[in-house]
Amino acid sequence: MPVQLLGADKLVVHYSRLDGNYSGWNLWVWNEGEKKPGFELPPAGAGPYGAFFELDLDASGLSGKRTGFLPRRGNWADKDAPDKILPAARQGEVYLLEGDAKVYSAPPEVSTAVTGAWLDSAGEVRVTFTRPLAADFLAAQDFYISRGTEIFRPAPAAPIGGAYSRAARLESGGFNPAYGALNAGEYELRSASFGPVALRLGGAVYGPEFYTPLELGMTSEKGRSVLRVFAPFAVSAEALVYDFPAARPYAHPLANKGGGVWEKKFPESLEGKYYRIRTAQNGAAYEGLDPYARCVTGDGGLALVLKDETPVQPGPAFDSSEAVVYEVHLRDLTMDKFSGVKNKGKYLGAAEGGTRHPGFPEIKTGLDHIAELGVNTVHILPFQDFENGDSASAYNWGYMPVNFNSPEGSYASDPAGAARVREAKLMIDAFHRKGLKVIMDVVYNHTAETRATVYNFNAMARDYYYRLNADGAYSNGSGCGNEFRTEAPMARKFLLDSLLYWVREYKVDGFRFDLMGLIDTETAAEIMRALRLEKPDIFVYGEPWAAGATPVKGVKKGSQRSLGFAVFNDGFRDAIKGSVFTLADLGYVQAAKNREGVLLGIRGAVDDFTDGPLETMNYVSCHDNNTLWDRLDLSVKDEPRRNKVAMDKLANALVLTSQGIPFLHAGEEFLRTKGGEENSYNLPDEVNRLDWTRKKENLDVFSYYRDLITLRREHPAFRMKTAAEVRENLKFYEELGLGIEPPGIAYRLYGDKAGDPWRGIVVLVNPEKTPRRFELPAGNWLEAFDSVGLVKEPGPAVSGSFEAEPLSLTVLRAL
Numbered sequence: 001m002p003v004q005l006l007g008a009d010k011l012v013v014h015y016s017r018l019d020g021n022y023s024g025w026n027l028w029v030w031n032e033g034e035k036k037p038g039f040e041l042p043p044a045g046a047g048p049y050g051a052f053f054e055l056d057l058d059a060s061g062l063s064g065k066r067t068g069f070l071p072r073r074g075n076w077a078d079k080d081a082p083d084k085i086l087p088a089a090r091q092g093e094v095y096l097l098e099g100d101a102k103v104y105s106a107p108p109e110v111s112t113a114v115t116g117a118w119l120d121s122a123g124e125v126r127v128t129f130t131r132p133l134a135a136d137f138l139a140a141q142d143f144y145i146s147r148g149t150e151i152f153r154p155a156p157a158a159p160i161g162g163a164y165s166r167a168a169r170l171e172s173g174g175f176n177p178a179y180g181a182l183n184a185g186e187y188e189l190r191s192a193s194f195g196p197v198a199l200r201l202g203g204a205v206y207g208p209e210f211y212t213p214l215e216l217g218m219t220s221e222k223g224r225s226v227l228r229v230f231a232p233f234a235v236s237a238e239a240l241v242y243d244f245p246a247a248r249p250y251a252h253p254l255a256n257k258g259g260g261v262w263e264k265k266f267p268e269s270l271e272g273k274y275y276r277i278r279t280a281q282n283g284a285a286y287e288g289l290d291p292y293a294r295c296v297t298g299d300g301g302l303a304l305v306l307k308d309e310t311p312v313q314p315g316p317a318f319d320s321s322e323a324v325v326y327e328v329h330l331r332d333l334t335m336d337k338f339s340g341v342k343n344k345g346k347y348l349g350a351a352e353g354g355t356r357h358p359g360f361p362e363i364k365t366g367l368d369h370i371a372e373l374g375v376n377t378v379h380i381l382p383f384q385d386f387e388n389g390d391s392a393s394a395y396n397w398g399y400m401p402v403n404f405n406s407p408e409g410s411y412a413s414d415p416a417g418a419a420r421v422r423e424a425k426l427m428i429d430a431f432h433r434k435g436l437k438v439i440m441d442v443v444y445n446h447t448a449e450t451r452a453t454v455y456n457f458n459a460m461a462r463d464y465y466y467r468l469n470a471d472g473a474y475s476n477g478s479g480c481g482n483e484f485r486t487e488a489p490m491a492r493k494f495l496l497d498s499l500l501y502w503v504r505e506y507k508v509d510g511f512r513f514d515l516m517g518l519i520d521t522e523t524a525a526e527i528m529r530a531l532r533l534e535k536p537d538i539f540v541y542g543e544p545w546a547a548g549a550t551p552v553k554g555v556k557k558g559s560q561r562s563l564g565f566a567v568f569n570d571g572f573r574d575a576i577k578g579s580v581f582t583l584a585d586l587g588y589v590q591a592a593k594n595r596e597g598v599l600l601g602i603r604g605a606v607d608d609f610t611d612g613p614l615e616t617m618n619y620v621s622c623h624d625n626n627t628l629w630d631r632l633d634l635s636v637k638d639e640p641r642r643n644k645v646a647m648d649k650l651a652n653a654l655v656l657t658s659q660g661i662p663f664l665h666a667g668e669e670f671l672r673t674k675g676g677e678e679n680s681y682n683l684p685d686e687v688n689r690l691d692w693t694r695k696k697e698n699l700d701v702f703s704y705y706r707d708l709i710t711l712r713r714e715h716p717a718f719r720m721k722t723a724a725e726v727r728e729n730l731k732f733y734e735e736l737g738l739g740i741e742p743p744g745i746a747y748r749l750y751g752d753k754a755g756d757p758w759r760g761i762v763v764l765v766n767p768e769k770t771p772r773r774f775e776l777p778a779g780n781w782l783e784a785f786d787s788v789g790l791v792k793e794p795g796p797a798v799s800g801s802f803e804a805e806p807l808s809l810t811v812l813r814a815l
Helices: 135-140 179-183 330-334 366-373 419-433 489-506 521-534 570-577 595-602 628-635 641-657 692-697 699-714 723-729
Strands: 010-016 025-031 039-041 051-056 067-073 084-086 092-097 114-121 124-134 144-147 150-152 164-171 188-190 197-201 217-221 224-230 234-242 250-253 255-258 261-265 274-281 284-288 325-328 360-364 377-380 384-386 401-407 437-442 510-513 539-542 566-568 616-618 661-665 730-732 745-749 761-766 772-775 781-785 801-804 808-814
Touching: 010 025, 025 051, 039 051, 124 135, 179 197, 179 234, 234 261, 325 330, 325 366, 330 366, 360 366, 360 692, 366 699, 401 419, 401 489, 419 437, 419 489, 489 521, 521 539, 570 595, 570 628, 570 641, 595 641, 595 745, 628 641, 641 661, 641 699, 641 761, 641 808, 692 699, 699 781, 723 730, 761 772, 761 801, 801 808
Parallel strands: 010 092, 114 197, 325 377, 325 661, 377 437, 437 510, 510 539, 539 566, 566 616, 616 661
Antiparallel strands: 010 051, 025 039, 025 067, 067 084, 114 124, 124 164, 144 150, 144 188, 188 197, 217 224, 224 261, 234 250, 234 274, 255 261, 274 284, 384 401, 730 745, 745 761, 761 808, 772 801, 781 808
16 A cells, blocks of 8 residues: 655655565665765655655755665665666655666566576576566576476576676576477476476577578469468468458468478469468467568458569669659659649559649649659658558558568559559659669668567567567667567568569669668678679668667668768758757758868768768758758748748758768758648648649749759769769868858869869858858859859859859859
């Protein structure tokens, strides 16, 4: 029962110890927020939970303060680390548990029990418990393993990762169980204090005994279907085959081929039929989709056995130095009522050519607009099957993947059949025919599965494909519930197999990886080796961060050095427009600050985190956070519109003239707005759609962006390939000994050395709201690009100096 409070200003702190001995123990308390000295609080009594302490919040000055607790014995004869921090001390009751850093607002489970036991390698067993346990307590437990009359006695248990832990390690050099018997539950962990618990296959499943190079999933050999699945914990596996979705399935047992592989060779082709897979593992039955399924009828539906021969024209061939990337969501592209697209929100709609705004027939929309803009690489937000029930009405970005080898059904004319495969191919084919590369946005860092919601991976090999903490809980560096365990041999194989499948079957030109901080660096290197072998010009880039703490050494800025892929340059992004996390943090284009960060970005980050400019993706906005226009509109509300427009143009002028690979968020080119929404992942089309009327209203901005892209395309000096070229051919005024007054930026490009038709180029950047005069290198110069765009009819040559317009980027070329 709760302890009766003595006054309204009291906080009662309960404390539970494993051994129940509180003699000599007190509570050390301090103001953690203000780092003030602590004081001793003696126990006020004992209750059902253990000892309790009464803290007078007013007298201690801790009311509402961030407060630290540390139980100790005597005057530091012993202590129960780690520190336990309460964010804000308030009247009421809290609970502390021995060895646990958490401060609980309700009584936590204090009974001590084994929650699981796993074989992590030959002779090594991991045991997990309901609460943190001390080393001396664990050592006193007489753990042993039994199988019938066989007894194995390991060395005394030791906590994993500290003096207290919810997990312990047992070691026994002579213990090497049979995996089949282990999966069948024939081995049990026992002790005098704890009841028997089945010993299961744990970390040992990631050893070489559980790897196969065989092709998995439903394949064909000599016209007959062959199904192979990886189910290392299973004691049985079956294929449930349906003649049609509503039919009663036929169960076909799969044979255990060893190493975790189960196989069924059918006497005929199953083309046109459907299937699911059922396994028995760890004493329970699971049913789900084949992770390798190439066409599904829904997130948790059936897999269709399909041989689709829809042709896809190969993508255009050009080096990544020439790429200008355009990021778009399939629904955003066509859902506007003025898009002129018939198949709105569909693969076929994205593939439609000749579309126009019905009110302004001169305004191209959809695919024709992308081609008109001049970009050559289209990054499409996830269209691998994701969790949404294939709903055509519910909007979602698609970052909760389910079936990686099947296209998403909600974008198909009929999600229940083969249309999703055929129509995804037709879309890619249409883009290729327009001279556009197609980049898939892929989310191999996590899945939509949980232990309660089983779709595919957990139905085959429960927990194998996910990173686990020592206590058996899922690691959650994705912020979405789990992390795909890319370092696991068969998880890595799946990832590589899946990527190669999309390259071979759909002829995609590259991949954008979500949260590469959750992809281990060894796997990242192996991805590049495999993809380059298959497609030498593959284009790969990704996010060099995670969404939370993770145990894996994943990709971060710098990890990509000389491996052949690029990462997003968030430092350049934030230098240009301010931190995406703080609206009040203004950037170079709003407040003429962050000049040094902009200089690093202009040089392709070769003095920052890259081995060459083709390793940085330069951008100022993407689907995440505010659109560029919204960010400017919100952060400098009182600026005249003309200044905000100039800031917008200057931001992407920096992106498109800097060394590195430029990346544009769809609609930036006509001041796209989401009404200030910064996380629109599941908001309606009304928020997310590209408003094609806005293109008409901001046609001058569109023309400016198009000219920027033309400038970059026609002048190799803006897209050099190596760090050596950048350092030799791009010189800031400071390096040339020319006068420059910050925050202005000026540099010279030696076009003749960079293979450019312009032998000399000067770029002048004025982030201030008044004109600025810049010194010019010796010689005569013609203005080539100004605040409107490409200068079609240059005026007289200039020399000595040049006055740049406010909030502008100017390009001059040598005569």
